[in-house]
Amino acid sequence: GNQTSKAMKIMGLFTFHGLKQAPTDEVVSGDIAVLAGIEEIKLGDSVVASPDPQKVPFDKRWDPKTLALPRPRIDEPTLSVEWMVNTSPLAGREGEFVTSRKLRERLEKEVMTNVALRFHETESAERFILMGRGEFQMGILAEQLRREGYEFALGQPRIINKTIDGQECEPYELAIMDVPEFAQGTITQMFQVRKGLLQNIQNRGGRVRLEIKIPSRGLIGLRSRFMTETRGEGLFNFQSLGYEPLRGEVPQRLVGALVSDRAGDSNSYSLEGTQDRGVLFIGHGVTVYEGMIIGECAKPQDLWVNVVRSKQLTNFRTVNKDDAIVLTPPRVMTIERGLEWVNDDEIIEVTPKSIRARKKLLSKSGRK
Numbered sequence: 001g002n003q004t005s006k007a008m009k010i011m012g013l014f015t016f017h018g019l020k021q022a023p024t025d026e027v028v029s030g031d032i033a034v035l036a037g038i039e040e041i042k043l044g045d046s047v048v049a050s051p052d053p054q055k056v057p058f059d060k061r062w063d064p065k066t067l068a069l070p071r072p073r074i075d076e077p078t079l080s081v082e083w084m085v086n087t088s089p090l091a092g093r094e095g096e097f098v099t100s101r102k103l104r105e106r107l108e109k110e111v112m113t114n115v116a117l118r119f120h121e122t123e124s125a126e127r128f129i130l131m132g133r134g135e136f137q138m139g140i141l142a143e144q145l146r147r148e149g150y151e152f153a154l155g156q157p158r159i160i161n162k163t164i165d166g167q168e169c170e171p172y173e174l175a176i177m178d179v180p181e182f183a184q185g186t187i188t189q190m191f192q193v194r195k196g197l198l199q200n201i202q203n204r205g206g207r208v209r210l211e212i213k214i215p216s217r218g219l220i221g222l223r224s225r226f227m228t229e230t231r232g233e234g235l236f237n238f239q240s241l242g243y244e245p246l247r248g249e250v251p252q253r254l255v256g257a258l259v260s261d262r263a264g265d266s267n268s269y270s271l272e273g274t275q276d277r278g279v280l281f282i283g284h285g286v287t288v289y290e291g292m293i294i295g296e297c298a299k300p301q302d303l304w305v306n307v308v309r310s311k312q313l314t315n316f317r318t319v320n321k322d323d324a325i326v327l328t329p330p331r332v333m334t335i336e337r338g339l340e341w342v343n344d345d346e347i348i349e350v351t352p353k354s355i356r357a358r359k360k361l362l363s364k365s366g367r368k
Contacts, residue, residue, distance in 0.1 A: 003068065007050070011037030043115045044071035075240045077118050077131035078171040078216045081138045081339070082155035083107065085126040086349055088358055089263065089289040094351040095151025100126045103152055106145060117141075131160060133240075135220060139336035146335070146350050154348040157339055159217040162243050169243040171216040174199070177209070177226075178235040184208045186229045194218030195247045213241065218250045221340035253343060256302040257357070258295035260288040261364050264308030268325045274305050280330045281357065282307075291362025293346065296331070304364055333357060 014021040014034040027033040046068040085100045092098050107128060111119045118131040132138055135157045142154060161170050179187050196214035226236055258278050268284045280295040288294060288307060297303045333355050338348040342357060349356040
């Protein structure tokens with residue numbers, strides 16, 4: 001936090017031509033420039049030319065107060081997600097980069113260019129904490145790494161609280177929404193359940209603009225529900241309001257999970273009976289393992305199910321033919337939806353080809 005100055009030497013100067021960098025001898029006002037040779041620079045630092053010794057006294061030559069530009073204010077991270085090495089029974093089959101060293105190097109590289117992220121190591125060499133401004137930002141980064149060939153796992157997003165004047169405080173956001181009139185009541189009620197306070201409302205000819213003050217933890221899991229309730233016609237944005245005292249419990253997921261109790265390949269015969277218990281995340285012919293979440297249970301508690309059981313064939317014939325098996329299309333699991341859905345005892349397994357939800361402790365007997 002103290003102003004300091006340090007002399008460095010610029011080894012190269014570049015500018016952009018389209019999407020490519022090109023070396024240049026000079027840049028003018030308005031150009032986006034790239035400086036090579038300064039490794040210790042951070043966001044907000046000022047880079048100035050060496051003062052002329054003939055014109056500037058020695059004691060004023062490197063005075064930060066006279067040379068440095070005001071440092072910009074960057075919103076602090078409000079949410080943290082645990083990134084870890086994938087340890088599931090299907091690990092290492094689809095990804096190119098699967099080790100903790102590769103994952104650490106990639107996250108550290110991302111933090112150097114993304115000013116909204118903070119990286120911290122944990123006591124375990126296979127787990128890292130990444131802090132940012134929301135689960136949507138984490139989802140975008142995870143999708144980028146997935147397309148680059150990385151394989152990893154993500155934990156439940158957690159809000160970063162602070163202690164101010166001896167009182168525990170949490171971050172608040174101002175949610176700004178533009179929704180159709182038919183969704184106004186549903187959206188307002190959805191935010192009020194999560195401790196949101198309506199600040200402003202404006203009618204704009206068939207659409208309504210809502211401004212709601214809400215704790216950051218209340219926004220987790222709201223984006224997908226918001227798009228569903230507005231039928232994809234709503235616009236949603238939020239900005240930081242700082243920290244205020246905690247406002248009690250915010251309801252999160254109210255349903256349990258359908259968990260596979262054994263390894264194998266799923267089939268339509270067993271899935272037909274399972275789909276009556278909730279919503280499926282997988283279809284026929286998907287490889288599963290013990291502890292893998294294959295759907296959402298309609299009841300609050302978890303339900304362990306067998307989705308690899310096949311029908312036993314015999315030599316006996318019956319007059320009535322078997323009814324045709326009809327499966328409801330599964331709900332496709334995405335990274336953003338997974339981060340909104342998982343509880344603290346669950347994680348998201350991300351590979352270049354698959355996205356799965358699973359329990360941290362896979363064994364059913366071990367959980368008991």
